[in-house]
Amino acid sequence: xxxxxxxxxxxxxxxxxxxxxxxxxxxxxxxxxxxxxxxxxxxxxxxxxxxxxxxxxxxxxxxxxxxxxxxxxxxxxxxxxxxxxxxxxxxxxxxxxxxxxxxxxxxxxxxxxxxxxxxxxxxxxxxxxxxxxxxxxxxxxxxxxxxxxxxxxxxxxxxxxxxxxxxxxxxxxxxxxxxxxxxxxxxxxxxxxxxxxxxxxxxxxxxxxxxxxxxxxxxxxxxxxxxxxxxxxxxxxxxxxxxxxxxxxxxxxx
Numbered sequence: 695x696x697x698x699x700x701x702x703x704x705x706x707x708x709x710x711x712x713x714x715x716x717x718x719x720x721x722x723x724x725x726x727x728x729x730x731x732x733x734x735x736x737x738x739x740x741x742x743x744x745x746x747x748x749x750x751x752x753x754x755x756x757x758x759x760x761x762x763x764x765x766x767x768x769x770x771x772x773x774x775x776x777x778x779x780x781x782x783x784x785x786x787x788x789x790x791x792x793x794x795x796x797x798x799x800x801x802x803x804x805x806x807x808x809x810x811x812x813x814x815x816x817x818x819x820x821x822x823x824x825x826x827x828x829x830x831x832x833x834x835x836x837x838x839x840x841x842x843x844x845x846x847x848x849x850x851x852x853x854x855x856x857x858x859x860x861x862x863x864x865x866x867x868x869x870x871x872x873x874x875x876x877x878x879x880x881x882x883x884x885x886x887x888x889x890x891x892x893x894x895x896x897x898x899x900x901x902x903x904x905x906x907x908x909x910x911x912x913x914x915x916x917x918x919x920x921x922x923x924x925x926x927x928x929x930x931x932x933x934x935x936x937x938x939x940x941x942x943x944x945x946x947x948x
Contacts, residue, residue, distance in 0.1 A: 697814070702860060704819025705759045707852030712764050712818065717851075720812045727808035735798035736805050737772040739837050740765060746836065753832035754825040754848065763850035768826070768833060769806045771798030773938075774842040790842065795938035799846045806847045819854035822847065828925045830932045841937040862890050 721738060729735065741747055742765055750768075751760045760766060773794050777787035788794075806822075813820055826833065826848045833845045868886035890896060891908050903911050913919075933939040 698811070700860070701814055702819075702854075702858050703821050704852070704854045704856060704858075705757075705821050705850075706854070706856040707759070707763050707819060707850075708855040710764070710853045712851055712853070716816065717765065720809060720816065720818075723812055724805055724809040727804050729801050729804070730797045733776050734801065734805075735772055735776060736802035737770045737775065737843065738805075739768040739770065739839075741768065741837075742766075749836050750833065750848075753829045753836070754823050755828075757823070757825070759821050759850040760823070760848075763821075763852045765851040767809075767849040767851060768837060768845050769802050769809075769847040769849070770839060771795060771802045771844045771846050772842070773798050774840050777842055790937045792933070792939055792943075794842075795844060795933060799844070802846045806849065810849070813851065817853070819852055819856075821850045823850065827929060830929065831935070834932065834936070839936075841935075844933065844936050844938065859895075862893055862896075864890065 717740070725734065741750065744761070747761045747763075747766055750766060751757070754760050773787075773789040777789050780787040810820060810822070826845050830845050833839070833848075834843075837845070839845065864886055868882075887908075896908050899911055900906070900908050903915055905911050905914065930939065930943065934941055934943060
């Protein structure tokens, strides 16, 4: 039994299956999470096939847990199902727009987090892959996602074969603002990031990347402006192809 204070990202999994019964129960329970208009604007693609996991791996930069985990879950923002329901009931849907994508993506991520909490309680391990939105078209093609369906999160799931150290977190006062947002001063940053910057593993991270500060590792290597802009263009083009943005959106956004 785990709780959020001991939650760890698990990238190595035991050679043990995650039963359909257990996974189905947890996904059913997770559906009790909050959802806009009680519409449940999400779908989950469950991947157990070694072949499909191997095809998905390049979209996630070939991180080994994609092929090594017993199960890969791709959680999608889905307005296709709701739109089809409307059409089948003599209603005219108007969900081919960016706001609808945001609403569906929010629903999907709420569902994802609730599912993660439930898997923690069950003793399952998982890794949340932020790479899902970096090269979404590859995932769409592999999983045969129709228009108005967009992948927003991926979880590799299995029984843990490791117990890594807890990752660091910023203190409460660094992100909670009372009544109104209070912008930061340099001394605030010094206080809030002091522990993070002085952790031995983070100092080693700076050394091996030959940088002066931890912040430079993130801005210059991990999440660069060039990469962010390139992946933003791909994300916009994919949202156009999936019907959440008009083709004219490309003119001012790319």
